[in-house]
Amino acid sequence: xxxxxxxxxxxxxxxxxPDDSMDWAFAYGETTSLANETMKRIGAILAGxxxxxxxxxxxxxxxxxxxxxxxxxxxxxxxRPSDKSEDPRINFVSDGxxxxxxxxxxxxxxxxxxxxxASLSQQCLQAGLLDEIVIHLAPVxxxxxxxxxxxxxxxxxxxxxxxxxxxxxxxxxRFRVVKQ
Amino acid sequence: xxxxxxxxxxxxxxxxxPDDSMDWAFAYGETTSLANETMKRIGAILAGxxxxxxxxxxxxxxxxxxxxxxxxxxxxxxxRPSDKSEDPRINFVSDGxxxxxxxxxxxxxxxxxxxxxASLSQQCLQAGLLDEIVIHLAPVxxxxxxxxxxxxxxxxxxxxxxxxxxxxxxxxxRFRVVKQ
Numbered sequence: 001x002x003x004x005x006x007x008x009x010x011x012x013x014x015x016x017x018p019d020d021s022m023d024w025a026f027a028y029g030e031t032t033s034l035a036n037e038t039m040k041r042i043g044a045i046l047a048g049x050x051x052x053x054x055x056x057x058x059x060x061x062x063x064x065x066x067x068x069x070x071x072x073x074x075x076x077x078x079x080r081p082s083d084k085s086e087d088p089r090i091n092f093v094s095d096g097x098x099x100x101x102x103x104x105x106x107x108x109x110x111x112x113x114x115x116x117x118a119s120l121s122q123q124c125l126q127a128g129l130l131d132e133i134v135i136h137l138a139p140v141x142x143x144x145x146x147x148x149x150x151x152x153x154x155x156x157x158x159x160x161x162x163x164x165x166x167x168x169x170x171x172x173x174r175f176r177v178v179k180q
Numbered sequence: 181x182x183x184x185x186x187x188x189x190x191x192x193x194x195x196x197x198p199d200d201s202m203d204w205a206f207a208y209g210e211t212t213s214l215a216n217e218t219m220k221r222i223g224a225i226l227a228g229x230x231x232x233x234x235x236x237x238x239x240x241x242x243x244x245x246x247x248x249x250x251x252x253x254x255x256x257x258x259x260r261p262s263d264k265s266e267d268p269r270i271n272f273v274s275d276g277x278x279x280x281x282x283x284x285x286x287x288x289x290x291x292x293x294x295x296x297x298a299s300l301s302q303q304c305l306q307a308g309l310l311d312e313i314v315i316h317l318a319p320v321x322x323x324x325x326x327x328x329x330x331x332x333x334x335x336x337x338x339x340x341x342x343x344x345x346x347x348x349x350x351x352x353x354r355f356r357v358v359k360q
Binding site (some may be wrong): 011012013017018024125133135137139140141142143144148149152153154155156157158159160161164166169171173175 | 192323324329337351353
């Protein structure tokens, strides 16, 4: 019933390392209780075009989402009319972001929409369309890669910490986005 | 007996907001137990020149450190030979960073050295001179300002979470820097 951006993030703010590497995150070998809860809450995914490309080329496509545990639909926001996929779970949408979120929300039913990709998360935030931020904070400084929150424009957005959890190495943080 | 970088940081990685504002951090009105512990551990401060200028112009100088609770010496790393202060607690040093840390450590005795300023913290990190990172994570996205970890050069630095604490709004994180 809401939108969630859900990521493992380094203390210096990266959700992917240099060259889009995700190995550093998987290497913790840890699925925290908040990660499990969040996965179960997600009924549909809205992903950015760049995320889709990386997922297809490098991460075993949709089958790689949540280590194969996700079996819902994935909506990919694209501006390329030629985008097609043979995977019936993948749907390309070329609407504005508000319409795209609404489409994914309809597919999610009474569950939530997972927002995948740094740029798309930032767009949703700026448009007031993001409800929750779920972070597994990793004890590492990656020094480069894809920053989750790099696109801020100086507009302050307040959050409310809903929960805090201690994984073996990861720190679970769940925030509600306070709407203005 | 070590060096600590100690900051309140927003979830998007800023330790000062746009225009170097610190009001957002003070507004939480919260001094967590980790903050109190860390203050007590700090026997001397090594600060960057930019931090010093801001402290002097805007934050009540050395008297403003830890809300006036700090009464030790402050070493300011500067390349301007003309720098002088009438405050006897302020010492300008123009050495390399390694020598500057050693000088501050001597003054700290059996206590720790607080590293103040984003650029100086980053320099210490890169030089292998930072032992601990203490963060009070604030539930806010500032969208701009001074980033603590912006200067990474792609070199990964592993951390070990030593403690995790739940303030009313702030999240206390203490990390040890894993030396290579």
